[in-house]
Amino acid sequence: MLVMSTTPETLKKYMNPYLAGFLLGLTLLASFLILGAGLGASGGIARIAAFTECVFVPDHTRASEYFGPWCAHNPLRYYLVFMLIGTFLGSLASALFANRVSFKLERGTKAPAGLRAALALIGGLLVGFASRLAAGCTSGQALTGGALLLTGSLIFLVCIFAGGYAAAWFVRRQWDD
């Protein structure tokens, strides 16, 4: 059975999605005006990845084509790393105010924890890989590039939904209640 357990009562605590979207749009505008670049999350993760790889295999990483130039100096000194830290801090503040911080593995009540954990990890791996391939994620390409009406970003956005809907049925068990 595919029934989501998020009840209207819990949802009520969330902000009106249109107001949230409006505020998200204003945040993106502010980013355009101040930084001259849009929002981004996967760029920060990639920098952390470069840093991590450089800790374990420094010579190999420095010689690599993609991460190599980042590793000549501290790869973490990059604006998107700081934006990612900000994202963490901002959402932590919001979650604390709303009393929504809870340590758990989110899944359907009847779904095996192992399945959910494995899918989260594999999904993350695909997301990380694809973000580098497309030079951005939902934030950096789909939202930012979409607002700029860039062709590639909008194609990326459409393809995200195509890929998501194609895969969703196969992994529905993780949300079983």
Add this chain to the structure above:
Amino acid sequence: MIETLYHQGALTTGAAMGLSLLVGVAFGFVLERAGFGSSRRLAGIFYFRDMAVAKVMFSGLVTAMLGLAYLVAFGWISLERIYLMPTVYAAQIIGGLIFGVGFALSGWCPGTAAVGFASGKLDALLCLCGAVVGSILFNELYPAMRPLQVESGVQFIYANLGVSQTTFAFLLTVAAVIVFWAVEYLERRRKTGTDYFNSPSLKGFGTLLLVFAVGLFIVGGGPGVAFDGSTREAESVAPATIAQQPGGDLLAQVESGQDHVEPEELADRLTRGVSDWLVVDVRPPAEFNALHIRGAVNIPLSNLEADLQPYKNRGRIVLYSNGMTHPAQARDYLHSRGFQNAYILTDGLTGFIERCLKPASLRSAPLGPEAAATVTRWREYFLSPGTPGSQAAAEQDDFAELTLPGLTATDWLAENYHLGNVRIIDLRSNPEYTSGHIPGSLRLDLESLRGVIGGVPSMLMPASMIGEHLSLMGLHPADVVVLVSGDKLQDATIMAIALERVGHNRYLILDGGFGKWLAEGLPTDTALPSVAASEFSVDRFADHFTVDYQTVLQHMERRSAVIIDVRPAEYYSGTKSDEARAGHIPGALSRPYTEDVLASDKYNAFKRIDGLRQAYSQLIPSRDATVIVHCRTGHQASQTFFVLKQLLGYRNVLWYDAGWTEWAARPELPIRAAAAP
């Protein structure tokens, strides 16, 4: 106009880190408020259960899109100051599909996973770890991904679809509002999520978006004006001009004829200084010389297809004559030859003068103050003598007021070649020179300027040796040196670099080279000029622009310079190679030097400044950005160096003379390589 950190090249500063952190805080706060700290809620969209992702994302996208369009229309910001991601079709299609699968599996995307992690979700942490591993995997597989990474440059969806930015923004807004209602209806039917169907908030927000989208047609000033690059103002345009609105009443009359360009729209674009529009005057040369629209090029109808080949389906070609019959025929002909970007100027030159340049006081219908100001501005621009640069050089007949260094046209040289302090250096090789050259010109063999230095071949000689050659040619520091090439413009530009190395900046390059001189039937001579050797004193410290590989490496690592590889694209990609290793310097951009040249069967000339400026503004963030140009041996790169520094006014252009020959042969230097040659 708001100055962004990106445009200032300041995204790497400490201040940028702090401001990015603050933007991130707002971003994270909004995402968490929206409930994006829950993978279940996020994944809901893929099961049509909880459509929050669609609602928040599309309202955010449309809000930012409309907000930006208004800010651009009001002159607060221009898209030039914002980083625009290039379109890479294959990578973005495949990347999008893989990303979608990953999103459905994990229930997170990178930004929301950070939110989930902050909310204590273990699955978010797993997703983030996966994303780190996935990024590392990408780095390891990067060489195999190269075939997907074929960039198509910055592409705007509305331009690809052939509609105006305003129309597209309006349609997208309407679509978003319809989607909002559809997903609310869906959620109500399924009794999932909160019920906003017909809620005041949805009605209010939807109405607001639509009102602003409709309002764009009023402030946007006409099709495509607000958003499609027309606002990328040149820094040479006075700030007052930039801040001004497109001419209110007049531009409001501009309508979207499918193959027409209205005079007001053309005037507005040309006065803004930067445009990817090529304005072509198809009248006979005599009429063109008597009067033409500033910035236009004269191409006879018979040469149209050949001469316009480089502009085929790139930017816009605007054809005009006195009336409309000839341009319309020309347009139809070009269209039949596959040109999708040929337009005609409504009412031709006559209409342009009548509608744009007629003083407000002579008009039968009164103009509003704003429109009158616009007409005054246009008159100032179109009726004034040329700007510094090639057109100016061509129009100047006063020797003392030449822009040096710069380009010169054949007609200026035809009038002045006989003068004692105009010294012409012919860089063609020998049978060509002896069988006919511009009277009085001196031949110089390029190979006498270059040789092996420090083990690296084809290096430009040191200043003292260049000075010896100039002395043997009898040159003096007060001379204006005119450089004449054959069909390789880079022969003239490498000599230009040699002159700059010795501190002699009084030089001009003959646009079109000897080929154009010959094609125009100007006088030639086979006699050798008489030369009395001089003592040419060189400035040994004039060369601040030649850099070695250590400097390039440093800039590459810090990403503190735009590195432009001007070799043909197949050498950049590494599919072809004449050197130790194939590929390019990591982070270097490809802009083959041939892209800057307008080739015809008779001669090669530089492309129009406007087109070049537009092209390079896509690659280089600002006039003050550090730019390094290189090719294999420094020869081709000298041409791009000249274009950037002397024609376009980039202030910080560096020349990596040793180029790929050296870089490829030093195994310790990193490269981005294709499959082994």
